[in-house]
Amino acid sequence: MINQQDVETFFHECHHTAKEGKVASYIPALARVNPDTFAISILTKNGEKLEYGDVRQTFTLQSISKVLAFLFALENFGEEKVFDKITLDPKGDPFNSIMGFQSTTEGNVYNPMINSGAIVICAMIAEEYGEQALSKVMSFIKKLTNDETIYVDVEVFDSEKSTAYRNRAIAYFLQDAGIIADTNVALDLYFQLCSIAVNVEAIARIGAILANKGYEPVSEIQMVSDSNVKMVNAYMLLSGMYDASSKFAIKVGVPAKSGVSGSILAVVTDKMGIGILSPPLDERGNSVAGIRLLKKLSDEWDLSIF
Amino acid sequence: MINQQDVETFFHECHHTAKEGKVASYIPALARVNPDTFAISILTKNGEKLEYGDVRQTFTLQSISKVLAFLFALENFGEEKVFDKITLDPKGDPFNSIMGFQSTTEGNVYNPMINSGAIVICAMIAEEYGEQALSKVMSFIKKLTNDETIYVDVEVFDSEKSTAYRNRAIAYFLQDAGIIADTNVALDLYFQLCSIAVNVEAIARIGAILANKGYEPVSEIQMVSDSNVKMVNAYMLLSGMYDASSKFAIKVGVPAKSGVSGSILAVVTDKMGIGILSPPLDERGNSVAGIRLLKKLSDEWDLSIF
Amino acid sequence: MINQQDVETFFHECHHTAKEGKVASYIPALARVNPDTFAISILTKNGEKLEYGDVRQTFTLQSISKVLAFLFALENFGEEKVFDKITLDPKGDPFNSIMGFQSTTEGNVYNPMINSGAIVICAMIAEEYGEQALSKVMSFIKKLTNDETIYVDVEVFDSEKSTAYRNRAIAYFLQDAGIIADTNVALDLYFQLCSIAVNVEAIARIGAILANKGYEPVSEIQMVSDSNVKMVNAYMLLSGMYDASSKFAIKVGVPAKSGVSGSILAVVTDKMGIGILSPPLDERGNSVAGIRLLKKLSDEWDLSIF
Amino acid sequence: MINQQDVETFFHECHHTAKEGKVASYIPALARVNPDTFAISILTKNGEKLEYGDVRQTFTLQSISKVLAFLFALENFGEEKVFDKITLDPKGDPFNSIMGFQSTTEGNVYNPMINSGAIVICAMIAEEYGEQALSKVMSFIKKLTNDETIYVDVEVFDSEKSTAYRNRAIAYFLQDAGIIADTNVALDLYFQLCSIAVNVEAIARIGAILANKGYEPVSEIQMVSDSNVKMVNAYMLLSGMYDASSKFAIKVGVPAKSGVSGSILAVVTDKMGIGILSPPLDERGNSVAGIRLLKKLSDEWDLSIF
Incomplete structure (x- = not known):
């Protein structure tokens, strides 16, 4: 059912939507x-392995790094310590709410899939490992991707760092609340991780590990724990596609995380990992052609986990 | 892997938690x-079929009826008409939110898994079928459950109807906004559906159809469309367990819907449907022992869809 | 300084703005x-007494009745009992808020100048006086206005009552929360008070009493207590002009309450009461020409209390 | 009616409440x-002039500086330019709100009486006057107070600046939104103004000018415009006492602004200005004994503007 011909056909069918x-x-x-x-x-x-298009093109992880930072934290600090600061309940409907009006907005405070929670995760890592923090996470990503060529794009890092007033606002708010110890330290790691350059093959390999209970498909070596994988996948399904997360869950039906570089990491549980790159974004910050291609694959190959 | 002995063992392990x-x-x-x-x-x-405990005990559907009303509406009115009034995006994280503060609460307005959206669905059905509305939905449920004995518990209906000030507030708000035509008509059907008496076997059968792309497992007849099933399952995963929905998705990992009667409908995609009854509720309105038993089954039988 | 010629000049200068x-x-x-x-x-x-225009034209009190119901409750039940259900703090800026994001919306719950709080006040009166409630409040208003001809406009009452889905939603919400005992009883009195027909002279007299520590200007008899007058005036200044209350306080600077009939009650502390009628409303529900005329009077006669 | 003996009596009656x-x-x-x-x-x-207690004791203006920065901006930039960035409508009740739930929180965004708006005002001043900004505002305050000894307390300034994570969060948020140009520049002026050391006599003099249409009482020279005074007084009444502003307006009834140094500036329109210092604060950030003494003075001397 899964075949290269389909990949190429759907690819060409969806490519033009990038113009939107x-x-x-x-x-x-x-x-x-x-x-x-x-x-x-x-x-x-x-x-x-199936691939097509500009598969050697590198791009920066941007928000896909949130998945990796979260997974790194779970693997290294354990569930209990991470969930001491990060909500286990990213969103919820209060019993008997009137049209959601009383819906507490605290629900997605510190959700590791959005900026505030990811900054908290980065602060945890930076506070634990100090100057080793970046190299620790880089090693983890290199191991998962089996790709020693990945690197921090310094130009992107510098740009992100000097323009990120909103993230700086979020971080100072977290520091004021005593959630993080130092805004600058947390943001440095945060922007470094956003600026890691990879290609779609690396993303697909990460996705395959997450689709396979933590086991690398080729070597069959377990890279991360099954329970951590399940949690990360659940968070991605609940809130990996920004404001369009629920719609994507309903219409496409697979855990995924997108980045503003136009990249998407998709996890088809028990089947495959997918990496996609198409830079033009819709108004919610997700790759237009990337979402279109995932929808097509989900429909045609019956990939939805529902 | 799935076996009767486990069911009985886990059942006894979890029963005492109902006391909480x-x-x-x-x-x-x-x-x-x-x-x-x-x-x-x-x-x-x-x-x-595996079952254990008070399997002949009837109880009222309560909020589980939301799943059935939503599915009925999708089957009879089509996706487009339903989503004209019901949000396709029950919850979402705005791109770049500060700790979720700007998180629009409009997100879960009219979510069919919570009261406001379910009342909208009931209004649609009542406005379309008039006095036939209840019998139409009852026929649909009897067909799905293959159980002709299900009935509306009139005592429960009368009690619900006369005490539901909050639901009445919600419905008048919807009528003021022009979303529904008549509060009393919509609420009558809403309370009737909440008051339908069933047993866990009926729930398990509904779950099995939802787990099997709409096909009834024994007869292999398709009862509802695959695409509608996927949507209903996605909504259940996103918001079927009230305020604990995300936590349940992360920790148990299957679409489920609970009712204040202490009942839970769970859908293990591609594997099975599960019906559970244990009346004592936690502070979020979900059956304590029911959630415990589902967690145990998910852990031991590896049921998570993630 | 205060003179009839100015009144007529300003009246004609402002009349045309009603067209907006x-x-x-x-x-x-x-x-x-x-x-x-x-x-x-x-x-x-x-x-x-100075007056001009259609001074014999009657109109219904609408939201101006909120002031009278609140004052009636303070006079008859005392401050303590009233503030047990009505907030003493209609609005507030949390210390150190980020742009008001954490601003609790509970602040104006039950503010007697807006619908929810006025419904609570009406429920208190109706629960205390039963079938005598309306006649008690009518007697109070007739005494204040020295006008025995005021009456409940039954056509307006019937219309209000049958179309007020939003007020019904609010009242059921209050009943669900245990704040009021019976939605229908509370709303009946609420709509009756909204439907009381008066003319601008009656409004001016009420305003004069409120401007004069509770004393009727001509007879110099004290009609209501000074401390209750101060409270009612403060509430009007803080929230008597709907969404435009603060702007009105800043630009005009006198306590005032408007109604959707296009009427305004204004209180110029220590100086005068003013009643105005001009039915066309701006988008915030206040009389366009009425606000214009009050601004003109305030500027020219230096009426601002600031 | 106003007499020194009362001042001393009430002072002693209220002093012990500071312990709370x-x-x-x-x-x-x-x-x-x-x-x-x-x-x-x-x-x-x-x-x-009436005074009592530690009247030579200096303290820092803290939030009272918000009043002076706002007045300075109105005087120097004009109403139109200031209200281009600062809301004219600090708070408002939407017409027909359900219990205030839809109450937009944008209402008090950039209210000059709370931190966010005061930072915007400081940014305007700093952007206009560059390195002269502080000396410009200091000259203004020295002129108003007729006190050449006021100074910036550098120790307080340094402490404020290094610990103000929340104000830094607010400022970066404003910079991200394009409301201010530079967080550090705006905050430097903001903290300098908070750190200006004065005594209660200076505060009373400012209050007297605000109570007297902008005229200095002794010299009868007009220091600021009447219309700007009215606006500043209105803002103080609406939101000068943090979260307790409405309650203070209802119970005491005079425009006032408090600072966390335990100081209060009160304006009794057409009568007097009052400066009070008592450092212990209630949970809303207002001086306990200061509020008590103002309430006593208002009750006994009939100072309420309502």
Whole structure:
């Protein structure tokens, strides 16, 4: 059922929709990317690899790094310590709410899939490992991707760091509340992780591990624990696609995380990992052609976990 | 892996936790139920049935009826008409929110898994079918459950109807906003559906159909469409367990819907449907022992969809 | 300084601005009023009366009745009992808020100047006096206005009652929360008070009493207590002009309450009471020409209490 | 009616209530103040001065500086330019709200009486005057107070600046939204103004000018415009006492602004200005004994503007 021909056909069917989106432009390094870039890489549970398009093109992880920081924290600090600061209940409907009016907004405070929670995670890592923090996380990502060439794009890092007034506001708020110890330390790691350069193959491999209870498909070595994988996948399904998360869950039905570089990490539980790159974004910050291609694959290959 | 012995062992392990909860007491008919009642019924995709405990005990659907009304509406009115009034995006994280503060509360307005949205769905059905509305939905449920004995518990209906000031507030608000035409008409159907009496076997059968792309496991007849099933399952995962929905998704990992009668409908995609009854509720309105038993089953039988 | 010639000049200067507004149309009785109607009546602390325009035209009190119900409750039940249910702190800025985001919305719950709080006040009166409630409040108003001809406009009452889905929603919410005992009883009195027909002279007299520590200017008899007057005036300044209350306080600087009939009650402490009628409303529900005329009077006669 | 004997009697009656409060302790300079310090200074419209207690004790303006920065901006930039960034409508009740639930929190965004709006005002001043900003505002305050000895307390300034994570969060949020140009520049001026050291006599003099349409009582020279005075007084009444503003307006009835140094500026329109110092604060951040003494003066001398 899963076959290279479909990948190529769907790829060409969806490519033109990129025109409906806009490349992120808040920093120069993101703005000057070629909007026609389009790439997909799939790694199945059985180690089969399908890919098409600009698969060697590197891009920065941006918000996909939230998944990796969260997973790193769970693996290294354990569930209890992480959930001491991060909510186990990213969103919830109060029993008997009137149209959601009383819906507490505290629900997604410190959700590791959005900026505030990811900054808290980065602070935890930075506070634990000090100057080793970045290299620790980099080693973890290199191991997962089996790719020693990944690196921090310093130009992107510098740009992110100098323009991120809103993230700085969030971090100072967290510091005021006593949740994090030092805004600058937390944000440095946060922006470094956002600026890690990878390609779609690396993303697909991460997705395959998350789809396979933590086992690397080819070597069958367990890289991360099954229970941590389940948690990360659940968070992605609940809130990995920004404001469109629920709609994506309902319409596509797989855990996924997108980044403003136009990248998407998708996890098809028990089947495959998928990495996609197409820079133009819709108004909610998700890759237009990337979502279209995932919807097509889900419909045609029956990938929904529901 | 799935076996009767486990069911009985886990059942006894979890039964005592019911003591931590409280039976709903806002109407007499719910308050006088035996808190020790405990029942589970499982129907697998292959038609295998496992059950234990008070499996003949009837109880009212309460909020589980939200799933059935939503599914009925999707089947009879089509996706487009339903989503004209019901949000496709029950919850979402705005891109770049500060700790969720700007999180629009409009997100879960009209979510069919909570009261406001379910009242909208009931209004749609009542406005379309008039006096036939209840019998239409009853026929649908009888077909799904293959159980002709289900009925509306009139005592529960009368009690619900006369005490539901909050639901009446919600409905008048919807009528003021022009979303529904008539508060009394919508609420009558809403309370009738909440008051439908069933047993756990009926719930398990509904769950099995939802776990099996809409096909009844034994007869292999398709009862509802695959795409509607996927949508209903996604909504259940996102918001079927009230305020604890996300936590349940992360910790147990299956679509489920609970009712204040202490009942839970759980859908293990591609594997089985589960019906559970244990009346004592936790502070979020979910059956204490029911959640415990589902967690145990998920952990031991590896049921999580993530 | 205060003189009839100014009143007439300013009246004609402001009359045309009524064209910028729209007459309330949610019930027929309000919709068919003549939009050109314009009247002002002033009663000074010294008993001097100035008036101009359609001063015999009757109109319904609408939200101006909130002031009278609140004052009636304070006079008859005492401050302590009233503030057991009504907030003493209608609005507040939390110390150190971030842009008001954490601003609790509970602040104006049960503010007697807006619908929810006025319904609570009506429930208190109705629960205390039963079937005598309306006649008790009517007697109070007749005494204040020295006008035995005021009456409940039954057509307006019937229309209000049958279309007020939002007020019904509010009242059921209050009943659910245990704040009021019976939605229908509370709303009946609420709509009766809204439907009391008066003219601008009656309003001016009420205003003069409120401007004069509770003493009727001509007879110099104390009608209500000084401390209750101060409280009612403060509430009017803080929230008597709906969403435009603060702007009105800053720009005009006198306690005032408006109604959707296009009427305004203004209190110039230690100087005079003013009643105005001009039915066309701005988008915030206040009389366009009425606000214009009050601003003109405040600027020219230096009426601001600041 | 206004007499020194009352001042002394009420002073002693209220002094002990300071024990119910707590001195602000977030920076050392505030924490080590003597909690028994208590001082009042009154300057009437006619130039009469009454004072008692530790009237030479200096303290930092803290939030009272918000009033002066706002007044400075109005005087120097004009109403139009200031209200381009600062809301004219600090708070408002939406027409027909359900219990205030839809009450927009944007209402008090940029209210110059709370931190966010005061930071915006400081940014405007700093952007206009650059390095001259502080000396410009200092000259203004020295002129108003006729006190050349006022100075910036550098120790307080340094402490405020290094600990103010929440204000830094607010400012970065404003910079992200394009409301202010530079967080550090705006906050430097903001903290400098908070750190200006004065005594109660200076505060009373400012209050007297605000109570007297902008005229200095003794010299009868107009220091600021009448219309700006009215606006500043209205803002103080609406939101000068933090979360207790409405309650204070209802119970005491005069425009006032408090600071965490335990100081209060009160304006009795057309009568007098009052400066009070008593460091222990209630849980809303207002001087306990200061509020008590103002309430007593208002009750006994009939000072309420309502």
